[in-house]
Amino acid sequence: MSLDVLKKLEGPVVLVGAGKMGGAMLEGWLALGLEPSRVVVLDPNLPAEAAAAFTAKGVQANPAYDAIPPAAVLILAVKPQVAPAVLSSVRGIAGPNTVVVSVMAGRTIGFIQESFPRGIAIVRTIPNTPAAIGQGVTVAVANEAVSADARAAASGLLGAVGIVEWVDDEALIDAATAVSGSGPAYVFLLAEALAKAGAAAGLPADLADRIARGTVSGAGALLAQSGIAPATLRQNVTSPGGTTAAALAVLMDEDEGFGPLLVEAVDAATKRSRELAG
């Protein structure tokens, strides 16, 4: 994915909140060749070493708000809980042609719109942390003010750190948050739980950790690289009457297995996303 489309837009790319998610995306953009001098990072909690590292690269870290020209793209990557205060403090960085890109869970286009002039272009997205290694998944929705160029600029930025799926219905973002936004945590939990189960079955704990981690990452890489459906990959591991079949009889139990448990988990996360709308 190229960031060339940003050349059509005037002004800096301003990242508000350089924590785990914003920082991961910024890493991807700089790696893809986004001109550092075009980037402004605003984060009052930026550690001094991080601020110095940005400055050394040519990125502007925490300049005075009134010294920042109207942004080409204004990325909102703060926690949804602090959004009301933060949005009111950064509203002046948006000009009539700014594209506002939010990665905040829960916060709706309607909520974001309240802090900015009417008619501003807003893209609400939900990315995930594998963006840090260019393997993120982002689901995005645009308001009616987003032009083709603005959408391409947002696609370029989001696509720099993984795949982007656009949806037309904003209501889908809550469930997408529960699946791909939070999803990496479920996979990491699987690695943790598998290691614990291995230790409970008698393996030394450090060996159980290493083989569980390798198994989860290897299976993920096979899924990504083979293009084969997950069900087929699962069947390829499962010999009739063998060990996997014995384990899957537990995990695929219709009432208490992984399936109904994940439905419950995704439902809880979807509801929480709706609550975070404020």
Ligand SMILES: NC(=O)c1ccc[n+]([C@@H]2O[C@H](COP(=O)([O-])OP(=O)(O)OC[C@H]3O[C@@H](n4cnc5c(N)ncnc54)[C@H](O)[C@@H]3O)[C@@H](O)[C@H]2O)c1
């Ligand atoms: N972490 C994830 O997996 C993930 C995935 C999808 C979406 N998100 C969303 O990304 C957003 C950030 O989450 P995170 O996990 O990166 O959290 P985080 O706490 O790591 O990052 C938030 C950053 O915002 C900064 N901040 C606080 N007040 C600020 C202000 N006034 N101005 C500028 N920056 C300020 C904090 O210092 C911090 O660095 C959240 O809205 C979350 O819903 C996170």
